[in-house]
Amino acid sequence: MTASTGQPHTRKPEPLEFDKPRVSIATPEYRYDMQGEMPEAERVERAMKSFVKDFGRTAAIYMESCIHCGMCAEACHFYEVTKDPKYTPIWKLEPFKQAYKREYGPFAVIYRALNLKQKVTVERLQEWQQLIYDSCTVCGRCSLMCPMGIDIAALVSQARHGMYAAGLIPHELWSVTERARLEGSPLGATPKVFKDRLEWLSDDHEVEIPLDEPDADVLCAMSSIEIMKYPDSVVATARIMNHLGVSWTFRLDGYEATNFGLLSGNAAAQKLLTMKIVDAAVACGAKTVILPECGHAYTALRWMGANMYGQPLPFRVMHIAEFLAEQVREGKLRLKKVAKSATFHDPCQVVRRGGAIEAPREVLKALGVELHEMYPTKGTNWCCGGGGGVVANHRADELRYKTFKLKMEQIEATGAELPVTTCANCRQTFDDGQAHFKWDRKMHSLLELVADNLIEDES
Amino acid sequence: MDLLEFARGPALQWSVSIFIVGVLWRLLGVFLLRSKKDLSEPRNPAAWKGLRLIALRSWPRREFLEGTAFGEVMGYAFHVGFLVSLFFFAPHVLFFADVARGLSGTDLQGLIGFRWPTLPNGIITLLSAISVAALLAVLVHRLVNPVKRLISNFDDYFSWFVTFAPLVTGMAAFAHLAGWPYERLLAYHLLSVELLLVWFPFGKLMHAFTIFAARGTTGMIFERRGASL
Ligand code: SF4
Ligand code: SF4
Numbered sequence: 001m002t003a004s005t006g007q008p009h010t011r012k013p014e015p016l017e018f019d020k021p022r023v024s025i026a027t028p029e030y031r032y033d034m035q036g037e038m039p040e041a042e043r044v045e046r047a048m049k050s051f052v053k054d055f056g057r058t059a060a061i062y063m064e065s066c067i068h069c070g071m072c073a074e075a076c077h078f079y080e081v082t083k084d085p086k087y088t089p090i091w092k093l094e095p096f097k098q099a100y101k102r103e104y105g106p107f108a109v110i111y112r113a114l115n116l117k118q119k120v121t122v123e124r125l126q127e128w129q130q131l132i133y134d135s136c137t138v139c140g141r142c143s144l145m146c147p148m149g150i151d152i153a154a155l156v157s158q159a160r161h162g163m164y165a166a167g168l169i170p171h172e173l174w175s176v177t178e179r180a181r182l183e184g185s186p187l188g189a190t191p192k193v194f195k196d197r198l199e200w201l202s203d204d205h206e207v208e209i210p211l212d213e214p215d216a217d218v219l220c221a222m223s224s225i226e227i228m229k230y231p232d233s234v235v236a237t238a239r240i241m242n243h244l245g246v247s248w249t250f251r252l253d254g255y256e257a258t259n260f261g262l263l264s265g266n267a268a269a270q271k272l273l274t275m276k277i278v279d280a281a282v283a284c285g286a287k288t289v290i291l292p293e294c295g296h297a298y299t300a301l302r303w304m305g306a307n308m309y310g311q312p313l314p315f316r317v318m319h320i321a322e323f324l325a326e327q328v329r330e331g332k333l334r335l336k337k338v339a340k341s342a343t344f345h346d347p348c349q350v351v352r353r354g355g356a357i358e359a360p361r362e363v364l365k366a367l368g369v370e371l372h373e374m375y376p377t378k379g380t381n382w383c384c385g386g387g388g389g390v391v392a393n394h395r396a397d398e399l400r401y402k403t404f405k406l407k408m409e410q411i412e413a414t415g416a417e418l419p420v421t422t423c424a425n426c427r428q429t430f431d432d433g434q435a436h437f438k439w440d441r442k443m444h445s446l447l448e449l450v451a452d453n454l455i456e457d458e459s
Numbered sequence: 460m461d462l463l464e465f466a467r468g469p470a471l472q473w474s475v476s477i478f479i480v481g482v483l484w485r486l487l488g489v490f491l492l493r494s495k496k497d498l499s500e501p502r503n504p505a506a507w508k509g510l511r512l513i514a515l516r517s518w519p520r521r522e523f524l525e526g527t528a529f530g531e532v533m534g535y536a537f538h539v540g541f542l543v544s545l546f547f548f549a550p551h552v553l554f555f556a557d558v559a560r561g562l563s564g565t566d567l568q569g570l571i572g573f574r575w576p577t578l579p580n581g582i583i584t585l586l587s588a589i590s591v592a593a594l595l596a597v598l599v600h601r602l603v604n605p606v607k608r609l610i611s612n613f614d615d616y617f618s619w620f621v622t623f624a625p626l627v628t629g630m631a632a633f634a635h636l637a638g639w640p641y642e643r644l645l646a647y648h649l650l651s652v653e654l655l656l657v658w659f660p661f662g663k664l665m666h667a668f669t670i671f672a673a674r675g676t677t678g679m680i681f682e683r684r685g686a687s688l
Binding site: 057058062064069075079091105106107143303304351355357380 | 488492500516519520531604608610611614666
């Protein structure tokens with residue numbers, strides 16, 4: 001077993017790779033990574049403290065309810081493709097369940113006095129790093145299976161807080177989170193880079209891209225994957241907003257919706273990144289913040305944003321697909337018909353966990369495509385395998401490719417011509433999988449499909 | 460004091476007390492924890508509608524059925540057999556009536572306002588036998604299925620035992636197992652039930668209560684977001 005021991009504030013983030021099918025950080029394969037120098041006992045102490053810090057009623061109810069029926073395994077793509085029992089969703093939380101019973105549950109005194117549950121050791125946490133980060137995309141499919149109704153995915157997110165505090169997260173996730181915290185973007189889309197890109201895109205594509213407007217009804221944000229790898233999505237956003245005649249802007253003080261704080265378990269960074277967008281929206285008086293095609297960005301602002309802010313957000317938060325669907329519904333967005341068949345890959349955080357289940361389908365309907373749904377679809381669709389920071393984590397590649405086969409089979413079975421999704425992270429997972437398997441199917445962006453089919457001479 | 464007197468007397472009192480205090484302690488220990496208010500703007504403000512998950516999750520979605528059918532069917536078989544024989548076996552109802560009279564001074568019928576129904580002994584015997592068979596099947600499954608074997612601990616096996624024991628001792632007592640005095644069998648049966656009561660608050664048998672809380676909580680959180688239930 002090897003470990004990399006880095007010091008968070010002295011070690012520099014690794015260089016980025018832009019020429020690969022996905023933007024990522026080059027790191028050798030480690031069994032587990034460690035950040036910072038601290039005694040082992042302190043790591044465990046920190047992990048457990050942080051884990052129980054936010055331990056409210058909901059998490060405790062979940063911890064008390066598991067009957068070890070093992071059914072959640074059947075829902076998890078990592079188990080499905082490997083049949084390895086260690087990928088059973090609830091097993092990924094074993095040390096934290098152990099810690100809960102011993103340190104926090106109603107009978108903790110008895111467990112401790114009789115030593116019925118062992119103290120969690122640093123070795124155990126190190127061993128579990130792979131389960132909590134490499135083999136969980138926090139997709140929440142298991143949460144739909146559990147007969148007790150336990151939201152296992154939510155517990156994994158909570159366990160990541162503990163792992164972050166202990167300095168026990170995959171180094172790439174730590175590194176991109178640090179980059180986001182220090183430079184404003186996990187993948188190098190710093191304010192300067194973003195500004196330069198906007199100028200370049202505006203010239204190249206002859207599209208007006210408002211930046212830093214002091215007043216705007218709508219604030220748009222992008223994900224760093226789009227800015228660095230899919231800049232057409234930035235152009236598509238601008239085209240659609242201009243076409244609709246919306247008063248909108250990008251702002252350099254809050255343009256980056258990617259939130260690696262959420263994925264890595266660094267709650268402070270999560271808040272910092274969320275607050276940038278909140279403050280930017282407040283500064284320009286935006287009534288609506290439109291989030292890009294990014295799943296976890298939606299969770300971070302739409303469902304967790306107000307809780308980070310400490311009060312209800314003074315604006316509406318919408319995923320771009322929800323915004324497009326609303327415009328279609330109101331008759332403001334008319335689209336040319338795409339005479340093709342399509343299938344829709346449901347991004348877990350937008351659809352299953354986010355609740356925007358029908359919006360992307362309404363937009364596809366407006367595009368006139370013949371929709372061939374996958375099986376399973378919507379809430380129970382299989383995850384692409386790259387969510388929850390997994391695609392950013394090189395050592396998880398081999399496992400991720402195995403899960404990607406599920407997606408390929410599902411898509412092939414629909415016979416549809418166009419695979420479409422509405423998450424740039426899913427998209428780069430597909431691009432990477434496509435390259436790996438030399439697959440002949442290319443994932444498309446719903447947003448770009450809409451921008452390419454606007455009826456320009458309208459109104 | 461002979462064994463039966465002990466089982467009917469102090470053992471019963473103690474086990475019921477431990478059961479009640481333990482269950483309350485564990486439930487309060489969880490429910491008294493703080494719960495942060497969710498400040499996000501709900502998609503569906505009527506989050507309570509998510510409570511339907513309590514019923515919905517009683518059977519898996521079609522997509523999940525293939526891998527879980529065995530567990531579901533066996534689970535239902537032993538739960539139904541266990542609960543029906545617990546509540547609808549005539550001698551059990553008489554016993555409850557006895558306890559009710561002792562506690563409240565009135566008979567069971569007066570207490571609940573209607574006559575508690577019972578089922579013919581033949582049906583109870585059949586259901587108990589199904590329950591025993593299903594429990595044996597789930598035990599074997601737990602031992603041979605790699606997922607269940609990995610995630611199981613003492614609680615899983617002991618909870619199985621304290622559920623299995625009353626069924627077997629009950630059936631033995633009912634059948635007046637050859638050569639054993641009825642009183643002794645009845646005492647064993649009572650003691651096995653008391654063991655179940657004592658263990659109940661500490662292990663996973665508590666899911667009889669927490670299942671509603673867990674499903675209901677998740678249902679409300681998900682419904683608020685419009686997420687898939
Ligand atoms: S959230 Fe998804 S990836 Fe994680 S354990 Fe559950 S099903 Fe598996
Ligand atoms: S499905 Fe639910 S109750 Fe069953 S083992 Fe998994 S988490 Fe526990």
